[in-house]
Amino acid sequence: MLRVFRNRPYLLYLTRKAFWYLVAFVAAVALNFFLPRLIPGNPVSVIVGQMSAGAVESATLERLYTAFMRDFGLDQPLHVQFWTYLTGVLQGDLGTSFMLYPSKVWDVIRQALPWTVALQVPAILVGWIVGNVLGALAAYKGGTFDRFAFTGSLMLSSIPYFCLAIIFVYAFAVHWPLFPASGGYSFGYFPEWSWAFFVDALYHYALPFLSLVLVAIGGQAIGMREMAIYELNTDYVNYAKKLGVSDRRVVRYVFRNAMLPQITGLAISFGTLIGGALVTEAVFSYPGLGSLLFTAIRQVDYPMIQGITLIITLTVLLANFLVDIAYGFIDPRIRAGQVGER
Amino acid sequence: MELLRILLRSNRFMAGFWIVTAVLAFALLGPTLLTDVGPFQRVGGLFNPPSRDALLGTDNFGRDVFTQLMYGTRTSLYIGLVAGFVATFIGVTIGTLAGYASGVIEEALMGVTNVLITIPPIVVLILLSVAVDARTATTMGIIIGVTAWPWTARAVRAQTSSLRTREHVAIARISGVGSLEMMLVEILPYMFSYIFMAFILQLTGGILAEATLSMLGLGPFQTVSLGTLLHWSLLWESVRVGAWWAFIPATVFLSITTFSLILMNAGMDEIFNPTLRHTR
Numbered sequence: 375m376l377r378v379f380r381n382r383p384y385l386l387y388l389t390r391k392a393f394w395y396l397v398a399f400v401a402a403v404a405l406n407f408f409l410p411r412l413i414p415g416n417p418v419s420v421i422v423g424q425m426s427a428g429a430v431e432s433a434t435l436e437r438l439y440t441a442f443m444r445d446f447g448l449d450q451p452l453h454v455q456f457w458t459y460l461t462g463v464l465q466g467d468l469g470t471s472f473m474l475y476p477s478k479v480w481d482v483i484r485q486a487l488p489w490t491v492a493l494q495v496p497a498i499l500v501g502w503i504v505g506n507v508l509g510a511l512a513a514y515k516g517g518t519f520d521r522f523a524f525t526g527s528l529m530l531s532s533i534p535y536f537c538l539a540i541i542f543v544y545a546f547a548v549h550w551p552l553f554p555a556s557g558g559y560s561f562g563y564f565p566e567w568s569w570a571f572f573v574d575a576l577y578h579y580a581l582p583f584l585s586l587v588l589v590a591i592g593g594q595a596i597g598m599r600e601m602a603i604y605e606l607n608t609d610y611v612n613y614a615k616k617l618g619v620s621d622r623r624v625v626r627y628v629f630r631n632a633m634l635p636q637i638t639g640l641a642i643s644f645g646t647l648i649g650g651a652l653v654t655e656a657v658f659s660y661p662g663l664g665s666l667l668f669t670a671i672r673q674v675d676y677p678m679i680q681g682i683t684l685i686i687t688l689t690v691l692l693a694n695f696l697v698d699i700a701y702g703f704i705d706p707r708i709r710a711g712q713v714g715e716r
Numbered sequence: 717m718e719l720l721r722i723l724l725r726s727n728r729f730m731a732g733f734w735i736v737t738a739v740l741a742f743a744l745l746g747p748t749l750l751t752d753v754g755p756f757q758r759v760g761g762l763f764n765p766p767s768r769d770a771l772l773g774t775d776n777f778g779r780d781v782f783t784q785l786m787y788g789t790r791t792s793l794y795i796g797l798v799a800g801f802v803a804t805f806i807g808v809t810i811g812t813l814a815g816y817a818s819g820v821i822e823e824a825l826m827g828v829t830n831v832l833i834t835i836p837p838i839v840v841l842i843l844l845s846v847a848v849d850a851r852t853a854t855t856m857g858i859i860i861g862v863t864a865w866p867w868t869a870r871a872v873r874a875q876t877s878s879l880r881t882r883e884h885v886a887i888a889r890i891s892g893v894g895s896l897e898m899m900l901v902e903i904l905p906y907m908f909s910y911i912f913m914a915f916i917l918q919l920t921g922g923i924l925a926e927a928t929l930s931m932l933g934l935g936p937f938q939t940v941s942l943g944t945l946l947h948w949s950l951l952w953e954s955v956r957v958g959a960w961w962a963f964i965p966a967t968v969f970l971s972i973t974t975f976s977l978i979l980m981n982a983g984m985d986e987i988f989n990p991t992l993r994h995t996r
Contacts, residue, residue, distance in 0.1 A: 397827075398834040405835070409843035528982060532975035534924055536931060537967040540946070540955055548958050555956050649838030650924075653931045657950065667842075671933040679846055683839040690836045 387708050391698045395691055402687040406680055407459050441470055468681035473673040479681035482666065487685065489558055490662035494651050495693075497583055501590025502640050508591065509598025510629050513606060524599060530592030535650030539585040539657040546581060553581045556659035582658045586651055590643065597639050601632035634705055641697040645690045652686075722987050729983025735976035739969070743793055746786035753780050755787040755940045763959040773961035775945075776952035784940050785965045791941040792923050793973070795857045799922030802861025804915045807868025808907075812899050814869070815876025826873065833866045841925060845934040853936045860925045861918075868914045875910055879903050909988045913981055920977045927970055942966045 379386040450458070462468070468479035505527075512523035547555035554560070559575045605611065605628045614624050655664025663682055670678035702708045723729050753759055760774040767773070772781040814825035840863045848855055879885065880903070888902045904911075923942075929935060930943025931950065945966040949955060954962035 394830065395834070398831045401831050402835045402839070405840060405843060409840075409847045412847040528978060529975060532920075532978045533971045534927060534974065536928070536946070537971050540949075540963055540967050543955050544958070544960060544963070548956060645834070645836040648836050649841070649928050652838065653928055656931065657955075668932055671842075671846075676846070679842065683842055687835055687839050691834060694834060 384702055384709055387702050395695050399691060403460060403463060406684045407456055410676055410680055469677035471678045472675040479677050483681055483685055486661060486663050486666045489660060493582055493662060497586035498590055498643050498647060501587045502594050505591040505594025506598045506636055509595035510602045513599045513602030514625055527592040527595040530588055531596060533589060535589050536653040536657050538589055539654040542581050542585045543657060554578050558661040582654055582660055586654060598636055601635055602628055605632045637701050641694045644693040648686060648690060726983040726987055728979050732976040732979030732983060739973050743786060743789035751783040753783055755784050766961050772965055775962045776948060781961055781965060784945060788940040788942045788945050789969055791853050791939050792926055795853050795926040796919045796923035798854060798857025799860035800915050800919035802858055803864040803918040804868055807865035808872050808911055811869040811872025812876050815873040816880060816899055829866045829869045837863050841929055845929055851936050853939055856926060856936050860922050864918055864921055871914060875907050876903055879906055913984050916977055916981045920974050923973060942970050
């Protein structure tokens with residue numbers, strides 16, 4: 375082992391993690407590059423052909439064609455194309471949008487990204503915390519409480535995100551118009567740092583946030599309950615009980631031990647929940663990446679779709695890496711260098 | 717058979733099982749027994765409310781929602797099944813190989829698996845769906861399956877490595893049983909309950925992935941699925957005009973199907989995993 379890592383297990387852990395995330399990043403960029411090139415034929419003529427089905431002037435078409443040929447670099451061999459794409463991505467150049475020509479993809483995404491992050495990160499975190507407490511309580515109390523909490527969580531977690539979103543829009547925005555049915559802020563407002571805008575945005579935030587949080591709570595509670603029941607049956611708990619250690623203290627140990635796998639669960643949430651959350655945004659016409667993706671797919675805007683998938687991957691990888699860093703701090707076995715990779 | 721008897725006694729499993737069976741019967745027999753119009757046939761005007769002619773009203777094109785629901789459920793279940801089979805097959809193959817082989821092969825296979833797990837599945841799903849031009853229900857099932865296998869592979873690998881140290885495997889090895897036979901005869905059969913549970917989870921995930929993709933507008937062409945039903949209701953604003961019959965049935969069916977599948981899974985988990993039973 376390298377000398378730098380001697381007696382520094384945490385640094386070793388971090389370097390290993392960083393390496394794997396780098397591999398995942400390159401793999402993701404490669405997928406983003408190669409998969410759209412599976413489209414049979416020259417993608418640019420396919421795209422421009424699809425656009426000419428609509429009533430677009432031929433001069434505009436020609437300009438588009440040259441612009442996209444240059445963007446894709448299709449006259450170059452494949453490995454040169456990939457290199458061009460990779461350096462472009464690293465410089466924040468994701469190409470030009472079809473539907474919002476001549477806007478750059480990154481400029482459009484940059485406006486939508488904060489809305490998505492502001493909606494989904496708090497929803498996942500709140501859902502995770504509440505779900506864990508509920509799951510631990512269910513495991514500890516058992517009996518009727520457990521049966522209700524477990525079945526309830528099972529029900530909540532199996533309702534697809536967007537189904538709950540649709541029901542919420544219909545119930546609380548159309549049938550009983552308590553909340554706005556769509557958008558991130560009211561017509562006539564403009565995104566700015568003002569109190570009035572903040573209140574208005576919060577009003578629009580409530581329903582999509584709630585619909586995401588409720589489903590997230592269900593999933594986390596089930597996982598935590600399983601872990602806690604498992605811990606409650608272990609030897610150290612039985613031994614502590616026989617010794618007469620107070621219930622509260624036992625629960626604290628159980629909670630802390632059951633918590634570790636749940637932190638990995640948090641990292642998984644970021645990756646798996648994003649799909650459903652994107653559709654939830656589309657249901658609420660929330661001005662985030664989900665709604666943008668919905669429009670981009672309908673308008674066959676390949677560069678935009680590709681840009682959004684890339685940004686989503688990067689965000690999720692970054693979130694996972696942060697969770698892993700925190701995990702290294704929290705799990706004493708990693709500080710002591712007793713746990714190998716994964 | 718012993719296992720089957722225990723399963724029949726589990727309330728959770730049986731409740732889930734009967735709901736799934738009911739949904740399946742509705743989707744398979746409904747189109748011939750309960751309706752005499754096609755899923756794309758116009759039977760009325762824009763968003764006609766439920767009546768005796770159309771039990772669940774009509775959608776934005778004046779098509780019968782009740783008929784569409786049956787055809788849609790059928791397509792969704794079919795896509796889920798294809799995805800479940802593909803994902804379970806790839807996952808079990810790679811997981812068993814990695815767990816049994818150990819060494820460099822294991823490292824390589826699990827390295828690929830772990831990298832793929834880190835990339836959010838929806839991203840690969842979107843990119844693949846965009847790239848495949850003519851999407852049928854079958855291609856969608858395959859697309860979903862080839863992106864969903866890493867979780868199964870990881871879980872199966874863990875099971876295989878623990879099974880590998882069992883005594884009956886050691887005895888088989890001494891008797892000179894080859895690697896392939898070893899995996900097929902001495903290891904796989906011991907994981908059947910586990911693999912079946914993984915399959916149910918993949919089936920559930922497949923149905924949800926179809927709905928997600930279809931709602932984003934990447935659904936199967938010229939077919940109705942629960943996802944495309946919801947996509948149309950989103951495009952045509954049926955939620956905001958209050959035409960509940962156009963979207964509530966598909967929403968409820970999706971939720972009920974996934975709920976009952978997860979219920980079955982939870983029931984099996986309790987039986988095959990005695991540590992989960994409450995002792996208090």
